[in-house]
Amino acid sequence: MKKIIIVDDSKFFCALIEKQIIDNTPFGVVTCNSLDEARIILSRIDKNTIHACLVSYRLRESNDGESVDLFRKHKVPTMVLISDITAKLRTHFWRLKIIDYFIKNDKHVAHEIVETIKRLDRNPNNKIVIVDDSKTSAKVLESLLQVHQYQLIHFTSPKDAFDYVKYHQDVKMVITDFHMPGMDGCELTRKLRRIYSKQELAILGVSGAGQSLMAATFLKHGADDFIIKQSFLAEEFYLRVNSYMDRLNTYQELATAASNDYLTGIPNRRHFFDVTDTMHDSMVRQNAAVTCAMIDIDKFKDVNDSYGHTVGDAVLREVAKILKKSVRKSDIVARFGGEEFCMYMTGMPAEHANMYFEKLRQKISETIIRAEDYTLQVTVSIGINSTLERDLGSMIEEADRRLYQAKESGRNRVITGRVAQSAN
Ligand SMILES: Nc1nc2c(ncn2[C@@H]2O[C@H](COP(=O)(O)OP(=O)(O)OP(=O)(O)O)[C@@H](O)[C@H]2O)c(=O)[nH]1
Numbered sequence: 306m307k308k309i310i311i312v313d314d315s316k317f318f319c320a321l322i323e324k325q326i327i328d329n330t331p332f333g334v335v336t337c338n339s340l341d342e343a344r345i346i347l348s349r350i351d352k353n354t355i356h357a358c359l360v361s362y363r364l365r366e367s368n369d370g371e372s373v374d375l376f377r378k379h380k381v382p383t384m385v386l387i388s389d390i391t392a393k394l395r396t397h398f399w400r401l402k403i404i405d406y407f408i409k410n411d412k413h414v415a416h417e418i419v420e421t422i423k424r425l426d427r428n429p430n431n432k433i434v435i436v437d438d439s440k441t442s443a444k445v446l447e448s449l450l451q452v453h454q455y456q457l458i459h460f461t462s463p464k465d466a467f468d469y470v471k472y473h474q475d476v477k478m479v480i481t482d483f484h485m486p487g488m489d490g491c492e493l494t495r496k497l498r499r500i501y502s503k504q505e506l507a508i509l510g511v512s513g514a515g516q517s518l519m520a521a522t523f524l525k526h527g528a529d530d531f532i533i534k535q536s537f538l539a540e541e542f543y544l545r546v547n548s549y550m551d552r553l554n555t556y557q558e559l560a561t562a563a564s565n566d567y568l569t570g571i572p573n574r575r576h577f578f579d580v581t582d583t584m585h586d587s588m589v590r591q592n593a594a595v596t597c598a599m600i601d602i603d604k605f606k607d608v609n610d611s612y613g614h615t616v617g618d619a620v621l622r623e624v625a626k627i628l629k630k631s632v633r634k635s636d637i638v639a640r641f642g643g644e645e646f647c648m649y650m651t652g653m654p655a656e657h658a659n660m661y662f663e664k665l666r667q668k669i670s671e672t673i674i675r676a677e678d679y680t681l682q683v684t685v686s687i688g689i690n691s692t693l694e695r696d697l698g699s700m701i702e703e704a705d706r707r708l709y710q711a712k713e714s715g716r717n718r719v720i721t722g723r724v725a726q727s728a729n
Pocket residue numbers: 568601602603604605606607609613614615616617618621642643644712716
């Protein structure tokens with residue numbers, strides 16, 4: 306487990322922050338109450354296991370800032386604790402390329418520290434594209450963003466940047482200069498906004514000083530914000546980038562929560578229909594092979610009654626995992642509710658469907674599920690329908706009727722409508 310090192314001479318403060326970090330992040334904590342202790346820890350610990358450190362700028366029996374220098378020398382991402390801030394210190398901190406500073410007696414300090422640690426953990430997955438034909442200007446932004454461990458890609462050509470962002474939906478933010486050959490920053494912003502909404506992509510315009518109209522022009526074309534190259538402060542830049550990134554991450558978490566089942570993490574019924582609606586139309590137009598399947602765990606009530614709901618939940622997660630692992634990227638598996646799942650398989654004709662689902666049924670029945678102190682096995686009944694119909698709802702309804710037949714005729718079996726296969 307990666308760790309956060311806290312260095313502060315107040316044991317009470319260390320304990321308070323340690324608890325917040327342990328309760329709210331995946332990280333462990335090592336605390337030191339003096340610089341000497343911190344030196345010993347640094348000499349013993351494997352540096353790769355340190356996520357970041359939180360260090361008091363002023364410690365008893367050491368010079369101001371000595372603690373920060375020690376961790377910076379060891380290339381540990383550093384957050385600084387301070388009792389109060391001055392303009393001089395602020396400038397000094399950003400020159401040192403620290404992650405952030407926190408005022409110790411601020412009542413939100415623990416929350417802010419935890420949020421910063423979580424953000425630092427997320428940032429390697431947060432992709433930012435910098436578009437600037439000047440490598441020197443881009444380097445300035447890159448070196449600032451690297452401190453916060455964002456994933457960065459630099460393009461000198463706006464056209465190349467556009468092509469990249471268009472096909473890479475994982476880009477969260479574009480920071481673009483205005484004056485560039487071929488396409489200016491506003492045009493790039495306008496083109497990107499046709500594809501991505503503000504909930505999907507943040508765009509920050511950048512330009513030189515003395516361009517008073519530039520901010521309005523960028524915003525008008527769909528940018529979220531604008532910064533002036535020569536004059537922005539590192540602190541202001543971080544606050545803006547981090548707040549847009551936090552907002553995007555929150556939107557995406559909400560979107561995932563709305564479309565995915567909370568227990569198994571696979572799509573829910575609503576999302577299933579959102580996705581399959583257009584997909585199915587195109588399948589019908591191409592007269593392509595499609596198979597729908599309804600899958601239901603047998604006697605699931607007995608699982609809950611015999612082992613408890615926590616074990617029941619673990620069974621649902623395990624079955625969902627097996628279903629998800631068994632499909633291709635173009636197929637969709639969703640939890641329709643309770644112990645019932647639906648699968649939409651593209652390019653699967655009737656002659657393959659029966660064998661495929663028979664294997665799947667067998668795999669589930671052979672899987673040993675471990676939950677709490679129990680080991681158990683469950684079976685599923687499956688109804689499948691490979692007769693292409695314009696209306697997807699009717700196709701699923703028929704698969705559901707066959708699932709009912711599978712239950713009625715003894716469970717743990719697959720019913721295709723044409724042949725009923727007994728597993729027993
Ligand atoms: N643990 C857990 N149980 C759930 C969840 N959703 C539904 N259930 C339970 O699933 C059980 C479904 O029971 P039934 O509809 O009687 O079906 P069954 O026992 O599987 O019987 P057959 O389908 O006829 O084989 C009920 O006891 C529900 O309470 C869930 O999210 N977690």
